[in-house]
Amino acid sequence: MNEDRAMELAVAIASPDIERRPLPDQILRDVVLEQYDRDHLALRRYVTCLGMDADAAQDVVHEAFVKLFGHLAAGGDRTNLHAWLYRVVHNLSRNRQTKTEASHGSLDDLTGFAEPVAADASPEQKLLADERERRLRRAIDSLPETQRECLILRAQGLKYREIAETVGLSVSTVAEHIQRGLDAVKGSV
Amino acid sequence: VSHLQPELLVRAMDDELSAVERVALEGHLANCESCRQKYRELGALSVRIENAVAATPVAVPLNPRALLESALARNEAASELSSKRRAAGTWRWGVAMAATLVLGAVLLPRHFVHVSEQGNGTLQFDTRSAGAGTFELDGETFVALPDSNPGLPVSSARIVQMEVPVSSLADAGILIEAMADESADRSVLADVLLGADGEPRGVHVLSGL
Numbered sequence: 001m002n003e004d005r006a007m008e009l010a011v012a013i014a015s016p017d018i019e020r021r022p023l024p025d026q027i028l029r030d031v032v033l034e035q036y037d038r039d040h041l042a043l044r045r046y047v048t049c050l051g052m053d054a055d056a057a058q059d060v061v062h063e064a065f066v067k068l069f070g071h072l073a074a075g076g077d078r079t080n081l082h083a084w085l086y087r088v089v090h091n092l093s094r095n096r097q098t099k100t101e102a103s104h105g106s107l108d109d110l111t112g113f114a115e116p117v118a119a120d121a122s123p124e125q126k127l128l129a130d131e132r133e134r135r136l137r138r139a140i141d142s143l144p145e146t147q148r149e150c151l152i153l154r155a156q157g158l159k160y161r162e163i164a165e166t167v168g169l170s171v172s173t174v175a176e177h178i179q180r181g182l183d184a185v186k187g188s189v
Numbered sequence: 190v191s192h193l194q195p196e197l198l199v200r201a202m203d204d205e206l207s208a209v210e211r212v213a214l215e216g217h218l219a220n221c222e223s224c225r226q227k228y229r230e231l232g233a234l235s236v237r238i239e240n241a242v243a244a245t246p247v248a249v250p251l252n253p254r255a256l257l258e259s260a261l262a263r264n265e266a267a268s269e270l271s272s273k274r275r276a277a278g279t280w281r282w283g284v285a286m287a288a289t290l291v292l293g294a295v296l297l298p299r300h301f302v303h304v305s306e307q308g309n310g311t312l313q314f315d316t317r318s319a320g321a322g323t324f325e326l327d328g329e330t331f332v333a334l335p336d337s338n339p340g341l342p343v344s345s346a347r348i349v350q351m352e353v354p355v356s357s358l359a360d361a362g363i364l365i366e367a368m369a370d371e372s373a374d375r376s377v378l379a380d381v382l383l384g385a386d387g388e389p390r391g392v393h394v395l396s397g398l
Binding site for chain 1: 195196199200203205230231234235237238239241242243245246247248249250253254256257258260261264265
């Protein structure tokens with residue numbers, strides 16, 4: 001994307017004086033696609049951490065961006081599309097889980113290495129690191145749903161206000177869930 | 190010695206403190222090794238959780254952006270079609286309403302309407318058919334239309350106010366005395382009562398002369 005186009009998009013998203021002015025469809029598409037490039041991996045990761053499989057995650061994330069297009073076309077608020085997307089993805093995934101009565105998601109089901117292990121670590125040290133990793137994931141998995149959601153969103157860099165909007169709670173309640181979640185995880189690991 | 194609440198330490202770590210809270214916390218941490226230790230432990234745990242979440246493998250289909258572009262294009266096409274259908278539906282409804290009124294007017298019995306001006310400027314009328322072809326609703330007298338079903342319920346919510354050409358009324362047999370001769374190309378404002386079946390049941394001429 002050239003600089004002029006990037007500037008045009010930035011202005012289209014952020015300028016308060018055109019906050020409610022409808023954007024042309026081509027600009028809207030570009031805004032949505034730019035936002036998609038920035039956020040789709042994090043959103044997929046969030047719903048994956050909640051226990052959603054890859055196909056469902058694909059459906060939910062794409063549906064959220066199609067809704068984003070509609071939201072922008074209707075002149076919706078453009079001040080924090082990142083948080084808006086998290087809220088929509090969160091609600092879509094909850095609806096889907098309610099419909100399918102999906103089982104509690106699990107970070108422990110997923111492979112991956114949270115803690116970097118030194119290249120020259122001994123096999124025993126690597127085993128120990130793996131074990132610590134598994135215990136941490138199990139501890140997060142065993143948290144009550146809202147505490148787990150709040151901790152995952154926090155780990156993804158959302159501010160408390162954004163987490164509160166996403167999960168539909170007050171900021172102070174979110175702070176409480178985060179503190180309790182950390183406390184429980186700390187006790188388990 | 191009182192120590193800081195864990196919730197305060199977590200919020201400090203997340204940069205969620207007010208300025209006042211921040212000053213108090215920094216003052217306490219400067220003099221309390223126990224709270225500094227808790228703060229470091231919470232920080233280390235937070236980093237581990239962040240790493241665990243960031244290391245969660247994510248399945249991404251081949252060229253997902255293109256999939257979204259197609260989904261947006263399909264969505265746009267669908268909403269364009271939907272808005273065209275809505276517009277066409279509105280237009281068809283308008284035509285159907287006009288046709289219904291014209292048909293209703295054509296099928297009217299030949300009443301002779303006497304128009305007289307009231308004190309409030311509203312024009313009222315009655316028919317020379319001695320009330321047999323009229324009925325009252327919400328204080329208004331309507332000339333009944335012959336093909337409507339009198340057994341169906343009516344309500345004032347289904348009264349539509351519109352301009353009705355005098356010529357249509359005259360063709361239907363409603364002659365407006367004051368203008369029967371010279372003003373056949375003019376319109377009058379009338380309340381048209383629609384029955385529950387959507388057909389006009391009666392007409393009440395209001396003004397327009």
